[in-house]
Amino acid sequence: MHEGRELAEAQQEHWQQTYGAHPGMYGDRPSGPAVHAAEVFRAADADDVLELGAGHGRDALFFARSGFTVLAADFSPVGLDQLRAQATAEGLAEKVTTAVHDVREPLPLADASVGAVFAHMLLCMALSTKEIHALVAEVRRVLRPGGVFVYTVRHTGDAHYGAGAGHGDDIWEHGGFAVHFFPRHLVDELAEGWTLTDVHPFEEGDLPRRLWRITQTLPR
Template sequence: MSSEYWDTRYAESHHVWSGRVNDVLGREAANLPPGRALDLGAGEGADAIWLARRGWRVTAADISRVALDKAAAHAAEEGVADRIDWQRHDLNETFPEGAYDLVSAQFLHSPDGLTRDPILRSAAAAVAPGGVLLIGSHAGWPDWVEHQHHDVEFPSPEEILDRLELADGEWDVLMCREHDREQRKPDGTIGIRVDSTVMVRRKALAEAASGH
């Protein structure tokens, strides 16, 4: 996964993504009490800004400096710049420090050498006691995509959960399922694609010690 690849992609247009919070995060994190959050693959910053608006202090990481500069400018426009720490990381090589009440990894798919499983295990390790790891993934290519990258893997939610290698007795599985999502197709019509959500909660220290 090269910074050049993603810098070029983000430089090609004013907005690569919609500018709206990812559906999985917006749905599942809406009722979580704000604390410290880590947004992995932050892109142009929509998720981080949504969290900051809701009172979270966010560390937002992405490989692309172009994307992070766009995101920081957007955060300043929205008045939440002081609540977000934008950090450039090639997650294959470096990972943000600290422990977080929410770690969000939304659609970490790439045709360019992303070592997804170790990154998600690092994401789990960064969850503080009582905190949540939320992983949103595509379950496959939509049927309207003609040129599919066959080296991009789409594991099932059960496979994602298994590959996290979570310690027995230390986590609660809150969600592990596939679901449909509406997405606008290139011709402007609305199509359906299948995504998945894995949401796990690290037990608080007292819970883990008591075995509950």
């Protein structure tokens, strides 16, 4: 557990440095999963979104432009500073709130207080399987009945799985970034007690990275 904490802290510092050195590193266009999520959230009559691992905010800002009220959480103050600056520049400051938060800790929200949760490649960061289960339990706690959770993860079919430094628990570090590659059974375990709507395979980036986009809904 001590090793896991050290890895997580090293990853936090790595992301701080990365966002500092490369402001707006993912550009200002929303990710494909965020575009999908906005449609799903709207169909579920959600008007507010919690984004976990929001980074510098390309997806959080997209949700705000799409009419949602957004709470953008990330463990990098540098990334969130960039998000707030862009939100202000676009006149979206009233639609976007930020929170510096480590997802290994309880979410800073009351029970059944949000309509939708989005997390693009956050669950496959340097988190143990136990920590991932705890996080999804927290997502379940803060969602209102009928709320939707859309998340994406790199999986064990990815080219980087098994490459670089292994940390156990399907976590591999390559190029300074540690990734927890998901086996399919973990997706199914995390969906227990939910309605699992979709497990959509897709690719992203130059490698390309191989991911799943998971959509699951909390029963009413």
